[in-house]
Amino acid sequence: MVPRKKVLIYDSSKCTGCRSCMAGCSLQHEGECSKILSRIHIVRKEESGDNYISGCNHCENPICVSVCHFGANKIDREKGIAIIDANVCTGCKECVTYCPFGAANFNPRTGKAFKCDLCDGDPVCARWCPSGAITYGYPDITLKKKRRDLQITQGKMLVEALKEV
Amino acid sequence: MKLPVRYYSVVTQATKKFHEVIEVKEGMTVGEIVEQLCNRYGSKFREYAIVRTEFNGKVFYTPNVYLNGKNVHFPEDHPQGLNTPVKEGDLLELGLISGGA
Amino acid sequence: MYGWAGQRLRVDLTKGDIIKEPLDYEYRRKWLGGRGFNSEVIYREVPPEVDAFDPENRVCFGVGPISGTAAPSTGRVTVSCKSPLTDGHGDANMGGHWGAELKYAGYDQIVVQGRAKKPVYIWVDDDKVEIRDASRIWGKYPREADRIIKEELGDEDIHIVLIGPGGENMVRFACTLNDVYRAAGRTGTGGVMGSKNLKGIAVRGTGGVKIAKPKEFYEVCNRLREKFKTDPMRAGLWNYGSLCLINVANRDGWLPVNNFQFGAHPNANNFSGETHKATVSKGKEGCFACPICCGQFTVIKEGKWAGEYFGGPEYEHTVPTGPRVGIGLGDDANDVWHNARLTNDFGLDGIETGGVISWAMECYQRGLLTAKDTGGLELEWGNEEVVDKLIHQIAYRQGFGNILAEGSCKAAKKLGLPKEAEKYTITTRGMTLPGDDPRGLGFGYGLSFSMGTRGGEDHLRSLCCLELSGFLYPGLNTKVIGCEDPAKPTTTVGKPYMVYYEENQKASTDCLNVCCFTTHWSYAVLTEDQVEYLNTCTGLDFTVEEFQEIGERLTNLERAYWARHLSGKREDTLPDRFTKEPMPKTVPYQTNEGATVPLDRMLPTYYVYRDYDPETGFPSERKLKQLGLDYVAKDLKPYREKYKAMGRKAER
Numbered sequence: 075m076v077p078r079k080k081v082l083i084y085d086s087s088k089c090t091g092c093r094s095c096m097a098g099c100s101l102q103h104e105g106e107c108s109k110i111l112s113r114i115h116i117v118r119k120e121e122s123g124d125n126y127i128s129g130c131n132h133c134e135n136p137i138c139v140s141v142c143h144f145g146a147n148k149i150d151r152e153k154g155i156a157i158i159d160a161n162v163c164t165g166c167k168e169c170v171t172y173c174p175f176g177a178a179n180f181n182p183r184t185g186k187a188f189k190c191d192l193c194d195g196d197p198v199c200a201r202w203c204p205s206g207a208i209t210y211g212y213p214d215i216t217l218k219k220k221r222r223d224l225q226i227t228q229g230k231m232l233v234e235a236l237k238e239v
Numbered sequence: 240m241k242l243p244v245r246y247y248s249v250v251t252q253a254t255k256k257f258h259e260v261i262e263v264k265e266g267m268t269v270g271e272i273v274e275q276l277c278n279r280y281g282s283k284f285r286e287y288a289i290v291r292t293e294f295n296g297k298v299f300y301t302p303n304v305y306l307n308g309k310n311v312h313f314p315e316d317h318p319q320g321l322n323t324p325v326k327e328g329d330l331l332e333l334g335l336i337s338g339g340a
Numbered sequence: 341m342y343g344w345a346g347q348r349l350r351v352d353l354t355k356g357d358i359i360k361e362p363l364d365y366e367y368r369r370k371w372l373g374g375r376g377f378n379s380e381v382i383y384r385e386v387p388p389e390v391d392a393f394d395p396e397n398r399v400c401f402g403v404g405p406i407s408g409t410a411a412p413s414t415g416r417v418t419v420s421c422k423s424p425l426t427d428g429h430g431d432a433n434m435g436g437h438w439g440a441e442l443k444y445a446g447y448d449q450i451v452v453q454g455r456a457k458k459p460v461y462i463w464v465d466d467d468k469v470e471i472r473d474a475s476r477i478w479g480k481y482p483r484e485a486d487r488i489i490k491e492e493l494g495d496e497d498i499h500i501v502l503i504g505p506g507g508e509n510m511v512r513f514a515c516t517l518n519d520v521y522r523a524a525g526r527t528g529t530g531g532v533m534g535s536k537n538l539k540g541i542a543v544r545g546t547g548g549v550k551i552a553k554p555k556e557f558y559e560v561c562n563r564l565r566e567k568f569k570t571d572p573m574r575a576g577l578w579n580y581g582s583l584c585l586i587n588v589a590n591r592d593g594w595l596p597v598n599n600f601q602f603g604a605h606p607n608a609n610n611f612s613g614e615t616h617k618a619t620v621s622k623g624k625e626g627c628f629a630c631p632i633c634c635g636q637f638t639v640i641k642e643g644k645w646a647g648e649y650f651g652g653p654e655y656e657h658t659v660p661t662g663p664r665v666g667i668g669l670g671d672d673a674n675d676v677w678h679n680a681r682l683t684n685d686f687g688l689d690g691i692e693t694g695g696v697i698s699w700a701m702e703c704y705q706r707g708l709l710t711a712k713d714t715g716g717l718e719l720e721w722g723n724e725e726v727v728d729k730l731i732h733q734i735a736y737r738q739g740f741g742n743i744l745a746e747g748s749c750k751a752a753k754k755l756g757l758p759k760e761a762e763k764y765t766i767t768t769r770g771m772t773l774p775g776d777d778p779r780g781l782g783f784g785y786g787l788s789f790s791m792g793t794r795g796g797e798d799h800l801r802s803l804c805c806l807e808l809s810g811f812l813y814p815g816l817n818t819k820v821i822g823c824e825d826p827a828k829p830t831t832t833v834g835k836p837y838m839v840y841y842e843e844n845q846k847a848s849t850d851c852l853n854v855c856c857f858t859t860h861w862s863y864a865v866l867t868e869d870q871v872e873y874l875n876t877c878t879g880l881d882f883t884v885e886e887f888q889e890i891g892e893r894l895t896n897l898e899r900a901y902w903a904r905h906l907s908g909k910r911e912d913t914l915p916d917r918f919t920k921e922p923m924p925k926t927v928p929y930q931t932n933e934g935a936t937v938p939l940d941r942m943l944p945t946y947y948v949y950r951d952y953d954p955e956t957g958f959p960s961e962r963k964l965k966q967l968g969l970d971y972v973a974k975d976l977k978p979y980r981e982k983y984k985a986m987g988r989k990a991e992r
Binding site: 100 | 409440483496520546547548549558561622623624627628629630632
């Protein structure tokens with residue numbers, strides 16, 4: 075049995091820049107709709123119409139955990155992902171500096187770092203994303219589906235072959 | 240008999256064309272023809288041709304189908320709705336969102 | 341405070357003053373926000389004797405309690421002023437993300453008054469507000485100015501409202517834009533900003549919107565967003581944006597060709613949404629928190645305009661400088677996209693630009709204008725070289741374009757043209773019709789065009805979609821009006837009430853400042869849902885009736901503003917083209933051959949629903965008092981007599 079966990083998978087080419095994910099994330103976690111309180115961030119380049127999703131990749135060996143000097147950021151046994159304990163966090167911002175995806179955040183009001191916790195198993199961002207740019211799934215199954223889609227568009231199928239007969 | 244059919248908006252994503260002439264039996268109903276097209280073009284076509292809406296807790300299937308310029312949904316134009324039989328000279332249109340004269 | 345920020349930012353550019361005014365509970369409950377706050381300020385602070393380009397005019401930017409929240413589509417902003425095009429009430433609405441940012445900075449509204457001595461822009465950095473020098477960006481297209489401001493302020497994640505050269509040159513129908521391409525198109529708000537030497541307003545907001553009942557609010561938002569996934573009207577917008585309408589309009593004969601002389605053309609598919617997607621589309625864009633994401637992005641790949649790119653266009657942006665002036669109907673559809681790009685970069689209202697050019701072309705067609713008047717330009721339908729040149733001339737007020745920049749009604753007077761020329765302006769109260777011929781789109785729309793409170797000719801005052809998409813929501817027309825008949829566009833049954841209802845609904849929606857595509861067009865969000873998310877957000881207890889009454893109050897206020905400018909019943913008209921000229925047939929499957937709009941059959945009943953005085957068309961005293969507008973009733977007293985006297989004089 076391969077141990078698997080569901081994570082958030084991002085496809086920025088589908089992102090419309092609407093930020094429904096940010097509005098939902100901040101609402102769910104903080105009871106307030108805001109950009110700076112969101113765990114996920116959308117970078118918009120309005121003039122060229124390009125959008126980029128900066129979100130937690132739920133790394134197997136997260137850098138944000140290894141740089142935490144105080145043990146505030148640890149892999150949660152049940153969820154299998156890195157979770158920051160606000161009670162322990164000192165606000166040193168090492169995780170913010172070292173996350174290569176810009177997915178560790180700092181809350182200036184509380185002085186603590188915060189990151190994506192997958193919303194207790196039903197992430198709002200994935201549910202609310204109108205284009206499917208954010209999905210919540212098993213990486214290996216997502217990869218299998220991607221290969222299958224490629225087979226349909228690029229491979230030759232029996233039905234098509236029969237048409238030529 | 241030959242029946243001209245025109246496609247609009249999202250329906251064209253399923254059919255990949257704006258219009259065609261299909262072969263049908265005289266007296267076939269609009270509903271049967273739409274069903275035939277759904278079988279040919281798949282679930283996306285069905286979704287856009289017969290729109291499923293939920294309103295006040297009830298589910299409705301509203302045909303987005305026009306026969307001779309009139310929406311089959313309006314009973315005073317087509318009292319038999321989807322059960323209207325087609326005849327020579329008819330025109331079928333699918334995927335429009337607004338009404339006509 | 342929940343929902344609202346509770347604060348108005350007032351900037352006086354003459355004195356350089358920055359004032360923050362608290363908005364108390366009474367005010368917020370009565371006017372709600374967005375267009376409500378704006379119209380209230382314009383009514384009170386810009387009296388009839390103030391000209392639109394006078395420093396005493398205001399330009400207001402309003403957002404509402406729901407702006408910046410997780411409810412569907414909450415990024416919109418209403419921009420209001422006294423209009424330099426119509427000399428009456430003017431406002432426009434734009435999407436994008438600036439509205440949410442303004443809310444996060446801690447403001448429900450910005451009011452700008454006065455005039456700066458030199459070009460400036462306002463920088464709103466949460467509670468820190470500065471007026472900064474804009475000499476480096478004056479003259480630049482919004483896309484360049486946006487980049488330069490972001491560089492100067494050292495932050496690319498801010499959002500900026502800008503005007504283009506059109507606004508700087510005080511073209512009477514120049515627009516304001518945010519996020520480079522999102523336009524508040526109509527009524528010339530950009531011209532007013534230009535007259536104040538105001539290039540733009542940049543905003544950074546690090547705050548948020550506090551929600552009174554986060555769990556319940558989340559439930560409503562979630563439920564509504566689920567509905568959008570399978571909503572029948574969302575599919576067209578998601579796939580093609582509002583351009584999904586081109587082929588539909590063509591078939592039902594409401595696509596303007598050659599200034600509405602025709603309602604369809606065999607080659608309309610050249611610039612349809614389907615063709616756009618296959619040839620020039622690059623990805624999709626969404627406004628703040630929107631589940632529909634109908635925004636398009638265009639990159640022209642071939643031909644003489646290859647390499648041009650911009651966000652958009654919408655249906656209403658494509659049509660006026662496209663088929664309405666005969667462009668795009670031959671071989672090269674890229675001309676249509678190029679013209680839309682021009683009006684964006686110049687900061688001009690695409691609808692009015694196409695409207696004024698098509699007016700001039702029809703005058704030329706009928707011999708009322710000659711090449712002598714136009715500086716040698718041959719105004720032939722479909723002549724892209726001329727259209728391109730005229731758009732440039734209008735933006736920079738050069739040559740013949742300088743006269744066109746006044747708008748068609750004022751231009752007709754300036755040129756001293758015979759009365760016949762007025763008929764071809766296709767305007768009501770001085771503003772031109774958008775790309776929807778009411779002989780095909782529907783009689784409800786026809787009625788709302790004549791009655792709209794931002795200069796008549798406007799589809800967004802009611803967005804009367806109960807007759808456009810109503811049949812896809814079985815039972816909705818019965819619930820609102822009493823029977824399903826009004827779902828048919830070309831019947832007058834139920835239309836007076838439909839327009840009354842849709843106008844109130846839309847006005848209230850503009851106060852929350854959410855996108856009307858979620859509540860009119862798509863009816864996934866109904867009034868009950870809006871009240872539910874409003875209450876769970878603010879912690880208050882609005883009812884459906886109170887919510888709709890806010891819209892009714894706003895409509896009456898704006899109508900009263902027109903009344904003070906002596907505009908009433910006599911101006912509630914539609915151009916003769918729609919009421920007297922039967923629609924010609926130009927494509928085989930066109931359905932509205934011979935149609936005209938029976939406006940006179942619908943107007944009297946609509947007046948009864950509105951409780952307008954039958955003689956003047958002004959709001960009645962009774963209704964104004966009922967809506968808590970006693971001060972307005974008092975204001976109107978002298979104007980009623982004056983308007984009646986003008987009528988008697990005209991009759992003699």
